[in-house]
Amino acid sequence: MDSGIDASAGVESIQEKTQANYQQYDVTIRKPMGVVLEEVANGTQKNIASVYVAEVVPGSNAEKMGVREGDLLVSCSAVTLKAGKEGAYAKQGHGGRPFDNFQKGVFVSANQTFDITMAAIASNNERWGFNTVDCTFARACATSSEDL
Numbered sequence: 001m002d003s004g005i006d007a008s009a010g011v012e013s014i015q016e017k018t019q020a021n022y023q024q025y026d027v028t029i030r031k032p033m034g035v036v037l038e039e040v041a042n043g044t045q046k047n048i049a050s051v052y053v054a055e056v057v058p059g060s061n062a063e064k065m066g067v068r069e070g071d072l073l074v075s076c077s078a079v080t081l082k083a084g085k086e087g088a089y090a091k092q093g094h095g096g097r098p099f100d101n102f103q104k105g106v107f108v109s110a111n112q113t114f115d116i117t118m119a120a121i122a123s124n125n126e127r128w129g130f131n132t133v134d135c136t137f138a139r140a141c142a143t144s145s146e147d148l
Contacts, residue, residue: 022048022138024074030132031124034060035067039114048138049074050109050117053056058130067137077134078107102128 040046049072056063079102102126107120124130 011074021141022072023141024136024138025066026134026136027067028132028134029065030061031126032060033062033133035062035071037118040072044071047110048072050112053115053137067135068139071118071137071139073085073109074136074138075106075108076117076121076136077104077124077130077132079104079123079125079128079130102130104130104134106134 033123035053036055038054039050051073053069053071056067082103109117118142124133
């Protein structure tokens with residue numbers, strides 16, 4: 001099964017899929033994010049993202065970064081353990097684990113399950129030194145002169 005995580009993934013192909021009907025934006029959100037995410041129903045949006053923002057908690061970190069209800073989560077950062085034992089082990093984390101043996105990658109949520117997408121977000125774990133989640137959202141373009 002494809003995990004969807006690619007440390008070198010560009011979002012060019014994602015942008016091609018979404019540029020006509022959606023505006024993309026990138027944000028880095030400090031945890032706790034303050035959003036309620038729900039699974040996208042099958043359809044054309046599922047090819048863009050597997051989850052969308054159902055609710056933004058007032059005053060939350062996500063609200064401060066401009067995230068709105070209805071935005072699609074196109075991609076997010078995901079943290080994985082490096083294959084080798086690279087690094088100086090200078091910083092110690094929970095249980096003596098080194099912070100420098102983890103790396104952030106890009107998880108593309110299109111056509112992934114809800115649970116896998118939530119696991120990718122959760123992998124940005126504070127005890128490993130990752131207090132933020134890097135996200136790319138897509139917002140439906142306004143059809144009139146209303147704000148996006």
